[in-house]
Amino acid sequence: METLSVLGAGTIGSLLVKAGLSQGYRVVATGRSERTLLRVKGLGAEAITDNASAVMRSDLVMISVKPQHFPELAKSIPRELWRGKTVISVMAGVRLDTLRKVMGGAQVFRAMPNVNAVVNMSTTAITGEGEAKELVDSLFRSLGVTYWVSEDMMDVWTALIGSGPAFISEIVDGLVLGAVSSGMPRDLAYSSVLDMLKGTAENLKNHKGHPVEVRDNVTTPAGTTIRGLKAMEERGVKAALIETVESSSRRASELGKLIDERIRRELIGED
Numbered sequence: 001m002e003t004l005s006v007l008g009a010g011t012i013g014s015l016l017v018k019a020g021l022s023q024g025y026r027v028v029a030t031g032r033s034e035r036t037l038l039r040v041k042g043l044g045a046e047a048i049t050d051n052a053s054a055v056m057r058s059d060l061v062m063i064s065v066k067p068q069h070f071p072e073l074a075k076s077i078p079r080e081l082w083r084g085k086t087v088i089s090v091m092a093g094v095r096l097d098t099l100r101k102v103m104g105g106a107q108v109f110r111a112m113p114n115v116n117a118v119v120n121m122s123t124t125a126i127t128g129e130g131e132a133k134e135l136v137d138s139l140f141r142s143l144g145v146t147y148w149v150s151e152d153m154m155d156v157w158t159a160l161i162g163s164g165p166a167f168i169s170e171i172v173d174g175l176v177l178g179a180v181s182s183g184m185p186r187d188l189a190y191s192s193v194l195d196m197l198k199g200t201a202e203n204l205k206n207h208k209g210h211p212v213e214v215r216d217n218v219t220t221p222a223g224t225t226i227r228g229l230k231a232m233e234e235r236g237v238k239a240a241l242i243e244t245v246e247s248s249s250r251r252a253s254e255l256g257k258l259i260d261e262r263i264r265r266e267l268i269g270e271d
């Protein structure tokens with residue numbers, strides 16, 4: 001049985017633990033708090049605090065600490081331990097090139113899943129090259145669907161798909177509040193808006209054309225929908241959504257640059 005380690009088994013890391021277990025790996029997970037360690041133990045993984053030992057014992061290593069914590073994590077693992085390993089990072093922004101600098105001799109991939117992995121509906125982008133491609137793909141397929149993309153798509157993917165569940169949750173909350181404000185009980189509004197969201201996604205997928213065509217099918221002249229659409233226009237909802245994704249994507253690039261500079265300075269000794 002092959003061993004997979006998950007370094008930093010938090011929100012996303014514990015979903016990676018589940019994926020590893022479901023694919024038949026022996027899983028070793030690391031964390032800093034007692035709570036994290038107990039949780040992954042409960043899932044059926046071995047839980048330890050020593051990252052170097054986890055890497056030493058694994059064939060496949062997944063890195064799921066926050067990007068800001070990566071330089072510290074990298075410092076705690078002797079460079080030679082990475083040789084021959086397959087490494088998958090799910091960290092936002094951190095470039096393959098930066099990862100390869102730290103993990104010379106490893107086969108490195110980046111993946112960007114989302115939190116919908118909790119219901120096996122993650123939409124995951126993967127980038128990287130090497131013979132482990134199929135293995136990496138099947139690991140993430142156990143959490144939902146996968147797309148192989150070029151690395152220059154990863155920042156905008158992180159914004160649109162990685163952070164996407166947060167944006168959609170915010171929109172759902174706004175719609176529910178609108179219904180409550182118009183007199184509907186919250187529970188009824190919440191449950192029905194989720195069904196409508198699922199239905200709209202299916203409808204758009206089935207329609208295959210542009211989403212404005214579906215919008216126009218709903219919009220009766222002088223009816224109710226046009227009044228709502230006008231309010232959305234007046235409040236700049238579409239412009240706000242464009243700016244939401246742009247701004248989040250810029251932050252992913254920014255994080256990538258910051259981490260790369262720190263790695264060069266603190267681990268490679270470059271100025």
Ligand SMILES: NC(=O)C1=CN([C@@H]2O[C@H](COP(=O)(O)OP(=O)(O)OC[C@H]3O[C@@H](n4cnc5c(N)ncnc54)[C@H](O)[C@@H]3O)[C@@H](O)[C@H]2O)C=CC1
Pocket residue numbers: 007008009010011012013030031032033036051064065066067069072073090091092112113114115162163
């Ligand atoms: N939360 C999300 O929806 C998504 C997050 N990501 C990426 O996944 C990564 C993790 O994000 P979350 O799971 O949300 O964060 P989190 O804070 O829930 O998990 C990170 C875990 O790493 C642990 N950790 C930090 N330093 C460590 C060290 N030196 N050794 C061992 N464990 C250490 C923390 O204690 C924590 O349990 C980030 O890089 C993020 O960019 C990617 C896709 C979606």
Ligand SMILES: O=C(O)[C@@H]1CCC=N1
Pocket residue numbers: 092158162163
């Ligand atoms: O907020 C973040 O930085 C992470 C990346 C994608 C989702 N959450």
